[in-house]
Each structure stands twice: as structure tokens, then as C-alpha cells.
Amino acid sequence: MKALVWNGVNKLGVEQVPDPQILNSGDIILKVRLSSVCGSDLHLLGGYLPAMRAGDVLGHEFMGEVVEVGRGVQNHSVGDRVVVCSFIACGRCWFCQHEMYSLCENSNTNPAITETLYGSALGACFAYSHALGGFAGSHAEYIRVPFADQGAFTIPDGVSDEAALFASDAAPTGWTGADGAGVQPGDVVAVWGAGAVGQMAARAAILMGAERVVNIDRYPERLRMAEKNIGSEAINYTETHVEEELREMTGGRGPDVCIEAVGMESHADNPMFLYDWAKQQTYMQSDRAFPLREAVHACRKGGSLFVLGVYLGTVDKFPMGAAMNKGLQIRGAQQHGQRYIPQILQHIQNGELETSHLMTHPMSLDEGPKGYDMFKNKIDGCVRSVFQLDGHSNGHSH
Structure with missing residues (x-):
């Protein structure tokens, strides 16, 4: 065959x-x-x-x-x-x-x-x-x-x-993220990534009763698709400061639930991307994790972070202090x-x-x-x- x-x-x-x-x-x-x-x-x-x-x-x-x-x-x-x-x-x-x-x-x-x-x-x-x-x-x-x-x-x-x-x-992966993150009615949910999995995670969160759901990406056509077909809001990270935008949406607290649906080959619009990329290409780390770091900082105190994007091994500069001191629940799964x-x-x-x-x-x-x-x-x-x-x-x- x-x-x-x-x-x-x-x-x-x-x-x-x-x-x-x-x-x-x-x-x-x-x-x-x-x-x-x-x-x-x-x-x-x-x-x-x-x-x-x-x-x-x-x-x-x-x-x-x-x-x-x-x-x-x-x-x-x-x-x-x-x-x-x-x-x-x-x-x-x-x-x-x-x-x-x-x-x-x-x-x-x-x-x-x-x-x-x-x-x-x-x-x-x-x-x-x-x-x-x-x-x-x-x-x-x-x-x-x-x-x-x-x-x-x-x-x-x-x-x-x-x-x-x-x-x-794509859909069951999105559902795994939204359900595993514990989305509750009335939550504000931020999803990093507006590809198929990010869109499906956003739709799952909406069907689980989330009050506001936002997809974060850099491709305008994907963000338009998420708004039209999924019913989520959109943030283009090349045009605004993501953490400030999320705080603005949530009365200064940050999202109740953050879902990282990008994974080990992520991009960022800042010098940290070059650092991550160089370390990955020289095998000093296996995964690029900028959206994961951003999600830890953006998430509200006591909030929930679900790692849905595929990671293989090690990431550098993970903000463990923020995760621990903010009381975040961090989960992940295939x-x-x-x-x-x-x-x-x-x-x-x-x-x-x-x-x-x-x-x-x-x-x-x-x-x-x-x-x-x-x-x-x-x-x-x-x-x-x-x-x-x-x-x-x-x-x-x-």
C-alpha cells in the first residue's frame, strides 16, 4: 500500500x-x-x-x-x-x-x-x-x-x-486540557495558541461554562477563525503586552485558568526567543518554553495552569518561584x-x-x-x- x-x-x-x-x-x-x-x-x-x-x-x-x-x-x-x-x-x-x-x-x-x-x-x-x-x-x-x-x-x-x-x-486534547485544568462556570480562561488544539481547548472551556475565553497567537487568520468558529476572544501577542491585556480583562487579578497549547517549538516576539532557540539548537535544552513562562506569570494567584502543548525533556529559566509562591496548580497530560x-x-x-x-x-x-x-x-x-x-x-x- x-x-x-x-x-x-x-x-x-x-x-x-x-x-x-x-x-x-x-x-x-x-x-x-x-x-x-x-x-x-x-x-x-x-x-x-x-x-x-x-x-x-x-x-x-x-x-x-x-x-x-x-x-x-x-x-x-x-x-x-x-x-x-x-x-x-x-x-x-x-x-x-x-x-x-x-x-x-x-x-x-x-x-x-x-x-x-x-x-x-x-x-x-x-x-x-x-x-x-x-x-x-x-x-x-x-x-x-x-x-x-x-x-x-x-x-x-x-x-x-x-x-x-x-x-x-485535536478535540480530545483540548478537552483534556480544559477538564484537567478544572474549568468552572464563570472562569476567565486564557489559551496560549490558536491552532487546532488551542481552538478546541477554548471551545471546551466555553462549553464547560467559562465566562470569558481568549486565544493568544501571532497569526491573524487563526485568531479570526477562533473568534468566528469557536466564540473566543483574541490577543495577538505581536501587537500588545499579553500580561497587561489579561490583567485588564480580569480586574487586575489574571485569568483563573491558563492553558498552554503551544509546546516545545514555541515562538516569542522578544529577545528571550533567540536565547531559547540558540540553547535548543545546541542541545543545552530540549524545549523552548516562552508561553509556559508567560502563563505562570499571567495566571492569577491560586489559579490553575495546564500544559497541553507537547514537551519532550528540559526547559530553562522556568519560574518555579512564581509558580510556588503564587500557589498555582500545574498539571499536564497527553x-x-x-x-x-x-x-x-x-x-x-x-x-x-x-x-x-x-x-x-x-x-x-x-x-x-x-x-x-x-x-x-x-x-x-x-x-x-x-x-x-x-x-x-x-x-x-x-
């Missing part, structure tokens, strides 16, 4: 790879219909995760049609239209039983790498390096989905393929999608959540390298390049 593979730092190719096979009784084989790029893929592309191997198939945000089921699968049949959580979880271990699915004990077949890095192994994620299991990704004609009864979800009638696609990763995807699909079906607008650049899998270049360099206002397979149309949507 045809697939988009990683062949080295900033080297992608469309190649023929072996078709996936059923390996365990809980597996399904999916014919991929839509597969999106994701901001965290750029860390793989740039070589920041050292556990990639040439020939690895990329892609972890996807939906498609079931074409084969393992003998132990109970919830899915051939022909079902499903969306799949990017993180793979067994559903049975202690962490899955406590709905912390991305921390699954049984899905990652290479636990030693993250045990060494973090003190404990993480769960597996499709196509997110051999540190997270080495599973083949979704930028391909077909994909094997392990633990399908836990991680694949039937798409309701009336929900288009394009809308359901982002219930795979997405626990199995907890949130059913309600996200319900929100989409009810017209309370718009997601299909995130697919700004649909294209064929053959255009994969171009799609990643447009996404990485934000060409033509690209929020998400999405690869359409199987002569795709959204025939199920009406």
Missing part, C-alpha cells in the same frame, strides 16, 4: 509499504479516509524525538472504514465508519481504569525509552516514534488499530467525515481521548462544536511532503493539511 514515511530530519517520501495485518484478537484494520497532520508531528519532522527510524509511517489523527476485525472485537463490524483516538489504551490496567488512558501500562511495546526519560513508561501513540511503541501511522491507505473496542468510536449519522476527523486528536471522544461526537452532532473548519487544505496523500511544508511554514494560512484517501467524499454526512 501507499504511505507517507519519515526518512530523516525534514525528509518525507511517499512509498510502498507492506499492508497491515491483524496481529491480535482485539485488532481491526481500517481503510483510512481522512488523515490530518498535527503540530506535534513537526517535532518528529525536525528530529527533536531521537527514536524515529527511516521508513516509519507518519500520522496519528484519522478516521476511516472498518475492513477487517479480529475475532475478539465486539463493538465494531466491517463497514463501520469510525474515528480512532491517537493514543492506544488497553482499557484494563490501573491507569485505564482511572481514565488516564494515555498513561496505559500495556500498549507501549518499548517502555524502556520513556522509563529512562521520565521515570515511568507512557502509553503508546500511533506513529509517534519508537519511544511510544513504534506503531505505523495513518498517512497510509490502511492502518492496524489495536485495542479497537477501547480506542475506535462509531461516528453517528449526521456527523461528516471532516467533522469527525478532529475528534481523533490526551485521554477514550474519556472524551463520545461526548465530543455528541457535541458535534448537536451543533455545539464546529471542527471541520480546521481542515483548511485538503489534498491527496501523494502531496504529503507539500502538505507538511505548508503546515510547518504556515503557508496560505494553513491550519491543517488533511490527506484524503480512497477518492474520498463525505457521503455519510447528510
